[in-house]
Amino acid sequence: MDVRILGGLSVRENGVSITPTAAAPRQVLAVLAASADQTVPVSVLMAELWPSGAPRGARAELHSHVAGLRALVADALHEGRPRGAAGGGTGGGRGADTGRGGADGGRTAETVLAAQSGGYRLDTGGGSHDVWQFERAAGAGYRAMEAGDLSRAALRLGEALALWRGEPYAGVAAGPRLRAETVRLTASRLSVLDQWVEAQLGLGRHAEMVPELATLVARQPVNEALHAQFMVALLRSGRTEDALDVYRRLSGALAADGGREPSARLRRLHRSLLTARDAVRPRVPAQAPGVWARTPRLAPAVAGAAV
Numbered sequence: 001m002d003v004r005i006l007g008g009l010s011v012r013e014n015g016v017s018i019t020p021t022a023a024a025p026r027q028v029l030a031v032l033a034a035s036a037d038q039t040v041p042v043s044v045l046m047a048e049l050w051p052s053g054a055p056r057g058a059r060a061e062l063h064s065h066v067a068g069l070r071a072l073v074a075d076a077l078h079e080g081r082p083r084g085a086a087g088g089g090t091g092g093g094r095g096a097d098t099g100r101g102g103a104d105g106g107r108t109a110e111t112v113l114a115a116q117s118g119g120y121r122l123d124t125g126g127g128s129h130d131v132w133q134f135e136r137a138a139g140a141g142y143r144a145m146e147a148g149d150l151s152r153a154a155l156r157l158g159e160a161l162a163l164w165r166g167e168p169y170a171g172v173a174a175g176p177r178l179r180a181e182t183v184r185l186t187a188s189r190l191s192v193l194d195q196w197v198e199a200q201l202g203l204g205r206h207a208e209m210v211p212e213l214a215t216l217v218a219r220q221p222v223n224e225a226l227h228a229q230f231m232v233a234l235l236r237s238g239r240t241e242d243a244l245d246v247y248r249r250l251s252g253a254l255a256a257d258g259g260r261e262p263s264a265r266l267r268r269l270h271r272s273l274l275t276a277r278d279a280v281r282p283r284v285p286a287q288a289p290g291v292w293a294r295t296p297r298l299a300p301a302v303a304g305a306a307v
Contacts, residue, residue, distance in 0.1 A: 001112070001127035003033050006134060006185070007165025009172050011122075013112060016076035018069065023173050024049060025065040030172045032113070032122040034181050036129055041119040048175035066120060070109035077107060131185065134163045138192045145195055150202045157196035164189060190223075197229045206236040217246070221253040224266055231269055240277045247273065 004010035009030050011019050020026050031048050032040055045062055046054045107125060114121045141157035144150075168185045169178055193216070200209050213230040220226055227250045234243035247262070247270050254260040262270070 001036075001122075001124040003036055003124060003127070003129040003131075004165075005030075005033060006130045006163055006168050008167075008170040009033065013073055013076040013107075014079060016079045018072040018076050020068065020072060022068075024061075025068050026171075027173050027175070027178070028062070028065045029069055029122075030169055031177050032120060033129075034131075034178065036122045036124050039116045039119040039121045043118075044177060045120070048177045051175045066113060066115075070113050073109040073112045077109065077112075130163050134160050134192075135188075137163070138188070141192065141195060141199075145199060150199045154196060154199040154203060157192050157199060160192050161189070161196060190225075194225050194229075197226070201229060201233060201236075206233045209233045210237060210239075217250075222250070222257050222260075224250070224254075224263055228266055228269055231273065235273060235276060240273055240280070243273050244270075244277065 002010075002012040002015075009019055009026065010017065011029060011033055019029065027049060028045060031045055042059070042062065046058055049062065050058060107123075112123050112125070114123060137156050137160035141153050141155075141160060144153035144156060168182050172178065174182065197209065197213065210230075210233050213226065213233055216226050217223065217230050227246055231243040231246050234240070234246065247266070250266070251262055254262060
Protein backbone atom coordinates (compact mmCIF):
# COMPACT_ATOMS: atom_id res chain seq x y z
CA MET A 1 0.00 0.00 0.00
CA ASP A 2 1.15 3.51 -0.80
CA VAL A 3 -0.20 6.29 1.44
CA ARG A 4 0.17 9.99 0.64
CA ILE A 5 -1.12 12.65 3.02
CA LEU A 6 1.26 15.61 2.67
CA GLY A 7 -0.62 17.51 0.01
CA GLY A 8 -3.95 15.78 -0.46
CA LEU A 9 -5.07 12.25 0.38
CA SER A 10 -3.97 9.45 -1.93
CA VAL A 11 -4.09 5.78 -0.93
CA ARG A 12 -3.21 3.09 -3.44
CA GLU A 13 -3.39 -0.67 -3.02
CA ASN A 14 -1.74 -2.91 -5.58
CA GLY A 15 -0.98 0.25 -7.57
CA VAL A 16 -4.67 1.17 -7.82
CA SER A 17 -6.34 4.09 -6.06
CA ILE A 18 -8.73 3.21 -3.24
CA THR A 19 -9.40 6.86 -2.37
CA PRO A 20 -13.15 7.49 -2.62
CA THR A 21 -14.57 10.69 -4.05
CA ALA A 22 -17.50 10.91 -1.62
CA ALA A 23 -16.76 13.13 1.38
CA ALA A 24 -17.65 10.86 4.32
CA PRO A 25 -15.82 7.66 3.27
CA ARG A 26 -12.89 9.82 2.17
CA GLN A 27 -12.79 11.27 5.69
CA VAL A 28 -12.93 7.80 7.24
CA LEU A 29 -10.04 6.65 5.05
CA ALA A 30 -8.04 9.75 5.98
CA VAL A 31 -8.37 9.01 9.70
CA LEU A 32 -7.39 5.39 9.15
CA ALA A 33 -4.42 6.48 7.02
CA ALA A 34 -3.30 8.93 9.71
CA SER A 35 -2.94 5.97 12.09
CA ALA A 36 -2.05 3.33 9.52
CA ASP A 37 -1.14 -0.09 10.96
CA GLN A 38 -2.84 0.87 14.23
CA THR A 39 -6.39 0.23 15.40
CA VAL A 40 -8.60 3.33 15.33
CA PRO A 41 -11.54 2.99 17.77
CA VAL A 42 -15.03 3.27 16.36
CA SER A 43 -15.65 6.09 18.86
CA VAL A 44 -12.83 8.13 17.28
CA LEU A 45 -14.21 7.62 13.78
CA MET A 46 -17.71 8.60 14.88
CA ALA A 47 -16.43 11.73 16.67
CA GLU A 48 -14.59 12.67 13.50
CA LEU A 49 -17.66 12.29 11.31
CA TRP A 50 -20.14 13.75 13.81
CA PRO A 51 -18.25 16.09 16.20
CA SER A 52 -21.51 17.53 17.57
CA GLY A 53 -22.84 14.08 18.45
CA ALA A 54 -23.61 10.97 16.46
CA PRO A 55 -27.18 10.70 15.14
CA ARG A 56 -29.33 7.61 15.35
CA GLY A 57 -28.06 5.02 12.94
CA ALA A 58 -24.51 6.44 12.98
CA ARG A 59 -22.86 3.05 13.55
CA ALA A 60 -24.71 1.53 10.61
CA GLU A 61 -23.66 4.46 8.43
CA LEU A 62 -20.02 4.08 9.50
CA HIS A 63 -20.21 0.35 8.73
CA SER A 64 -21.58 1.23 5.29
CA HIS A 65 -18.60 3.55 4.65
CA VAL A 66 -16.20 0.78 5.69
CA ALA A 67 -17.97 -1.67 3.40
CA GLY A 68 -17.61 0.77 0.52
CA LEU A 69 -13.89 1.18 1.23
CA ARG A 70 -13.48 -2.59 1.31
CA ALA A 71 -15.17 -2.83 -2.08
CA LEU A 72 -12.59 -0.39 -3.47
CA VAL A 73 -9.81 -2.46 -1.91
CA ALA A 74 -11.24 -5.63 -3.43
CA ASP A 75 -11.30 -4.03 -6.86
CA ALA A 76 -7.69 -2.91 -6.43
CA LEU A 77 -6.53 -6.35 -5.30
CA HIS A 78 -8.17 -8.02 -8.31
CA GLU A 79 -7.39 -5.35 -10.88
CA GLY A 80 -6.86 -6.94 -14.25
CA ARG A 81 -8.12 -10.36 -13.20
CA PRO A 82 -11.31 -11.92 -14.58
CA ARG A 83 -14.34 -11.13 -12.43
CA GLY A 84 -16.93 -13.77 -11.49
CA ALA A 85 -20.63 -13.24 -11.77
CA ALA A 86 -20.83 -12.05 -8.16
CA GLY A 87 -18.28 -9.32 -8.78
CA GLY A 88 -19.50 -8.17 -12.16
CA GLY A 89 -22.27 -5.89 -10.98
CA THR A 90 -22.32 -2.83 -8.79
CA GLY A 91 -23.12 -2.09 -5.18
CA GLY A 92 -23.81 -5.37 -3.33
CA GLY A 93 -22.12 -7.37 -6.09
CA ARG A 94 -18.79 -5.71 -5.44
CA GLY A 95 -19.21 -6.06 -1.69
CA ALA A 96 -19.82 -9.79 -2.05
CA ASP A 97 -16.37 -10.18 -3.62
CA THR A 98 -14.44 -8.58 -0.72
CA GLY A 99 -13.47 -11.89 0.89
CA ARG A 100 -11.44 -13.21 -2.09
CA GLY A 101 -7.70 -13.55 -1.67
CA GLY A 102 -5.57 -11.00 -3.45
CA ALA A 103 -2.89 -11.56 -6.05
CA ASP A 104 -0.14 -10.38 -3.66
CA GLY A 105 0.06 -13.22 -1.16
CA GLY A 106 -3.33 -13.53 0.45
CA ARG A 107 -4.25 -9.92 1.20
CA THR A 108 -8.01 -9.47 1.17
CA ALA A 109 -10.30 -6.51 1.66
CA GLU A 110 -11.02 -7.73 5.18
CA THR A 111 -7.33 -8.00 6.10
CA VAL A 112 -6.38 -4.69 4.47
CA LEU A 113 -9.19 -2.89 6.32
CA ALA A 114 -9.52 -5.12 9.35
CA ALA A 115 -12.07 -5.00 12.16
CA GLN A 116 -10.11 -5.28 15.41
CA SER A 117 -10.84 -4.68 19.11
CA GLY A 118 -13.72 -2.25 18.74
CA GLY A 119 -12.22 -0.40 15.81
CA TYR A 120 -10.67 -0.66 12.36
CA ARG A 121 -7.09 -0.99 11.20
CA LEU A 122 -5.68 -0.03 7.79
CA ASP A 123 -2.90 -2.52 7.07
CA THR A 124 -0.21 -1.08 4.78
CA GLY A 125 1.44 -4.46 4.32
CA GLY A 126 4.84 -2.87 4.83
CA GLY A 127 4.19 -0.30 2.11
CA SER A 128 5.18 3.36 1.98
CA HIS A 129 3.74 6.29 3.90
CA ASP A 130 4.93 9.84 3.19
CA VAL A 131 4.50 10.96 6.82
CA TRP A 132 6.76 8.12 7.99
CA GLN A 133 9.30 9.02 5.30
CA PHE A 134 9.14 12.67 6.34
CA GLU A 135 9.68 11.85 10.01
CA ARG A 136 12.60 9.50 9.27
CA ALA A 137 14.37 12.06 7.07
CA ALA A 138 13.67 14.87 9.55
CA GLY A 139 15.05 12.78 12.42
CA ALA A 140 18.23 12.07 10.48
CA GLY A 141 18.54 15.79 9.70
CA TYR A 142 18.12 16.78 13.34
CA ARG A 143 20.77 14.27 14.42
CA ALA A 144 23.16 15.62 11.80
CA MET A 145 22.56 19.17 13.08
CA GLU A 146 23.36 18.08 16.62
CA ALA A 147 26.56 16.43 15.38
CA GLY A 148 27.58 19.58 13.50
CA ASP A 149 27.36 17.90 10.08
CA LEU A 150 25.65 20.76 8.28
CA SER A 151 26.00 19.27 4.79
CA ARG A 152 24.22 16.07 5.78
CA ALA A 153 21.65 18.02 7.79
CA ALA A 154 20.82 20.22 4.80
CA LEU A 155 20.51 17.14 2.59
CA ARG A 156 18.25 15.09 4.87
CA LEU A 157 16.08 18.01 5.98
CA GLY A 158 15.70 19.01 2.33
CA GLU A 159 14.58 15.46 1.52
CA ALA A 160 11.96 15.70 4.26
CA LEU A 161 10.62 19.00 2.90
CA ALA A 162 10.54 17.68 -0.67
CA LEU A 163 7.88 15.13 0.34
CA TRP A 164 5.35 17.93 0.84
CA ARG A 165 3.11 18.59 -2.16
CA GLY A 166 0.76 21.00 -0.38
CA GLU A 167 -1.40 21.20 2.73
CA PRO A 168 -1.87 17.89 4.58
CA TYR A 169 -5.25 16.26 3.94
CA ALA A 170 -6.11 18.89 1.34
CA GLY A 171 -9.58 18.25 -0.04
CA VAL A 172 -10.71 16.17 2.95
CA ALA A 173 -13.42 17.35 5.35
CA ALA A 174 -11.80 17.63 8.77
CA GLY A 175 -13.22 16.84 12.18
CA PRO A 176 -11.30 17.04 15.48
CA ARG A 177 -8.87 14.19 14.77
CA LEU A 178 -7.81 15.40 11.32
CA ARG A 179 -7.62 19.04 12.45
CA ALA A 180 -5.29 18.07 15.29
CA GLU A 181 -3.16 15.98 12.96
CA THR A 182 -2.98 18.81 10.43
CA VAL A 183 -1.80 21.22 13.13
CA ARG A 184 0.83 18.71 14.28
CA LEU A 185 2.17 18.06 10.79
CA THR A 186 2.24 21.76 9.88
CA ALA A 187 4.19 22.59 13.05
CA SER A 188 6.60 19.75 12.34
CA ARG A 189 7.19 21.02 8.82
CA LEU A 190 7.92 24.55 10.11
CA SER A 191 10.45 23.13 12.55
CA VAL A 192 12.19 21.19 9.78
CA LEU A 193 12.12 24.25 7.54
CA ASP A 194 13.70 26.37 10.27
CA GLN A 195 16.55 23.87 10.76
CA TRP A 196 17.07 23.45 7.01
CA VAL A 197 17.49 27.21 6.59
CA GLU A 198 19.86 27.28 9.58
CA ALA A 199 21.97 24.55 7.96
CA GLN A 200 22.07 26.41 4.65
CA LEU A 201 23.11 29.66 6.31
CA GLY A 202 25.67 27.81 8.39
CA LEU A 203 27.19 26.53 5.13
CA GLY A 204 27.56 30.11 3.94
CA ARG A 205 24.83 29.93 1.31
CA HIS A 206 23.42 33.34 2.19
CA ALA A 207 23.01 34.76 -1.30
CA GLU A 208 21.47 31.53 -2.63
CA MET A 209 18.92 31.51 0.19
CA VAL A 210 17.68 35.08 -0.38
CA PRO A 211 15.13 34.23 -3.14
CA GLU A 212 13.88 31.18 -1.23
CA LEU A 213 13.46 33.16 1.99
CA ALA A 214 11.75 36.02 0.15
CA THR A 215 9.10 33.53 -1.01
CA LEU A 216 8.76 31.96 2.43
CA VAL A 217 8.23 35.24 4.31
CA ALA A 218 5.72 36.39 1.70
CA ARG A 219 3.68 33.26 2.49
CA GLN A 220 4.12 33.68 6.26
CA PRO A 221 4.16 37.43 6.97
CA VAL A 222 4.24 37.10 10.78
CA ASN A 223 6.69 34.19 11.14
CA GLU A 224 9.49 35.78 13.16
CA ALA A 225 11.99 32.93 12.78
CA LEU A 226 11.86 33.04 8.97
CA HIS A 227 12.08 36.82 8.94
CA ALA A 228 15.12 36.72 11.23
CA GLN A 229 16.83 34.23 8.91
CA PHE A 230 15.93 36.38 5.91
CA MET A 231 17.43 39.44 7.59
CA VAL A 232 20.66 37.57 8.38
CA ALA A 233 20.91 36.25 4.80
CA LEU A 234 20.49 39.79 3.45
CA LEU A 235 22.97 41.25 5.94
CA ARG A 236 25.62 38.68 5.07
CA SER A 237 24.97 39.30 1.37
CA GLY A 238 25.78 42.99 1.86
CA ARG A 239 22.14 44.12 1.63
CA THR A 240 21.72 45.83 4.99
CA GLU A 241 19.06 48.31 3.86
CA ASP A 242 16.97 45.48 2.43
CA ALA A 243 17.28 43.64 5.75
CA LEU A 244 16.04 46.74 7.57
CA ASP A 245 13.09 46.93 5.17
CA VAL A 246 12.22 43.32 6.06
CA TYR A 247 12.19 44.27 9.73
CA ARG A 248 9.92 47.25 9.07
CA ARG A 249 7.46 45.10 7.12
CA LEU A 250 7.46 42.47 9.85
CA SER A 251 6.84 45.13 12.51
CA GLY A 252 3.86 46.42 10.55
CA ALA A 253 2.45 42.93 10.03
CA LEU A 254 2.79 42.08 13.73
CA ALA A 255 1.15 45.36 14.74
CA ALA A 256 -1.78 44.57 12.46
CA ASP A 257 -1.92 41.04 13.87
CA GLY A 258 -3.18 41.83 17.35
CA GLY A 259 -0.95 44.79 18.15
CA ARG A 260 2.16 42.67 18.69
CA GLU A 261 5.74 43.87 18.45
CA PRO A 262 8.88 41.96 17.40
CA SER A 263 10.47 39.73 20.01
CA ALA A 264 13.57 40.74 21.97
CA ARG A 265 15.58 38.48 19.66
CA LEU A 266 14.37 40.36 16.59
CA ARG A 267 14.98 43.72 18.23
CA ARG A 268 18.58 42.74 18.99
CA LEU A 269 19.06 41.72 15.38
CA HIS A 270 17.55 45.05 14.31
CA ARG A 271 20.09 46.90 16.44
CA SER A 272 22.88 44.89 14.81
CA LEU A 273 21.55 45.90 11.40
CA LEU A 274 21.51 49.57 12.37
CA THR A 275 25.09 49.29 13.64
CA ALA A 276 26.15 47.62 10.40
CA ARG A 277 24.50 50.34 8.33
CA ASP A 278 26.08 53.14 10.34
CA ALA A 279 29.48 51.44 10.24
CA VAL A 280 29.66 51.51 6.45
CA ARG A 281 28.19 54.96 5.88
CA PRO A 282 30.84 57.37 4.58
CA ARG A 283 31.64 60.15 7.04
CA VAL A 284 33.04 63.65 6.52
CA PRO A 285 35.95 64.47 8.88
CA ALA A 286 35.33 67.64 10.84
CA GLN A 287 38.75 69.04 9.92
CA ALA A 288 38.22 68.62 6.19
CA PRO A 289 34.67 69.45 5.09
CA GLY A 290 33.70 68.03 1.75
CA VAL A 291 36.26 65.22 1.82
CA TRP A 292 34.93 61.71 2.38
CA ALA A 293 36.64 59.65 5.02
CA ARG A 294 37.71 56.10 4.29
CA THR A 295 34.83 53.66 4.83
CA PRO A 296 35.56 51.62 7.97
CA ARG A 297 35.61 47.84 7.84
CA LEU A 298 32.55 46.03 9.18
CA ALA A 299 33.13 45.07 12.79
CA PRO A 300 33.51 41.29 13.19
CA ALA A 301 30.75 41.20 15.81
CA VAL A 302 28.36 42.89 13.40
CA ALA A 303 29.42 40.89 10.37
CA GLY A 304 28.67 37.71 12.29
CA ALA A 305 25.31 38.84 13.65
CA ALA A 306 23.00 35.87 13.89
CA VAL A 307 19.67 34.99 15.38
